[in-house]
Amino acid sequence: MNSAAIPVNRRLFLQMSTSIAAGVATIGRTRLARGEIAEAGLAASTVAGKGRIYKAVKWGMIEGPGSVLEKFQLQKEIGYDGMELISPSELNPVEVRRASDQSGMPVHGVVDMNHWEIRLSSPDAAQREQGVAILEQALRDARVFGGDS
Numbered sequence: 001m002n003s004a005a006i007p008v009n010r011r012l013f014l015q016m017s018t019s020i021a022a023g024v025a026t027i028g029r030t031r032l033a034r035g036e037i038a039e040a041g042l043a044a045s046t047v048a049g050k051g052r053i054y055k056a057v058k059w060g061m062i063e064g065p066g067s068v069l070e071k072f073q074l075q076k077e078i079g080y081d082g083m084e085l086i087s088p089s090e091l092n093p094v095e096v097r098r099a100s101d102q103s104g105m106p107v108h109g110v111v112d113m114n115h116w117e118i119r120l121s122s123p124d125a126a127q128r129e130q131g132v133a134i135l136e137q138a139l140r141d142a143r144v145f146g147g148d149s
Contacts, residue, residue, distance in 0.1 A: 056082040056108050059091075068095045072103035082108045085145050087138035096145045109149030112138040 008016075057080045062071050068091065072083065083100070085091060087110040100107050112135050120131040142149060 054081040056080060056084045058084045058111060059086050059089075060111075067099075068092075069099040069102055072099040072105045076103050076105050080105070082106045084108055085110045085141070085147070086113045087111070087141040088113065089141060091145070093144040100146050107142075107145045107147040109147040110138050110142040110145065 057075050062075065066074065075083065083105055085096065085107055089110070096107065099105075114134045115131065118127055118131045118134060120128055120135070122128050122131065
């Protein structure tokens with residue numbers, strides 16, 4: 001065993017203790033989550049979807065011609081599990097819901113397409129307020145399309 005001491009200054013001490021605290025907190029949360037799952041009588045694999053990773057495709061990534069239904073069906077055929085639409089959108093909500101039902105492809109949610117220009121973190125209060133309004137509209141759009149996020 002090497003008995004040479006590592007010189008520890010305040011910065012190194014804070015870095016090391018912060019890292020250790022973060023690790024302990026993560027382990028504690030993981031054990032707590034597993035304990036809560038066990039108390040509910042559920043296996044961890046049941047809660048986590050049996051280890052399966054679900055894949056959704058963003059509407060803007062689908063190029064080419066075709067109706068909403070044809071695009072939903074195509075994404076299902078190539079292996080996606082759901083759709084992520086955009087807001088604001090020109091899509092007809094009735095057509096989207098019908099396509100989702102007929103194809104078996106759920107709409108998981110929407111992406112707020114204006115968040116890059118109108119930031120919630122802007123120093124300008126009016127811009128933040130506008131960003132909140134746009135985000136709220138995206139959540140309403142998600143509900144209309146059948147999504148929840």
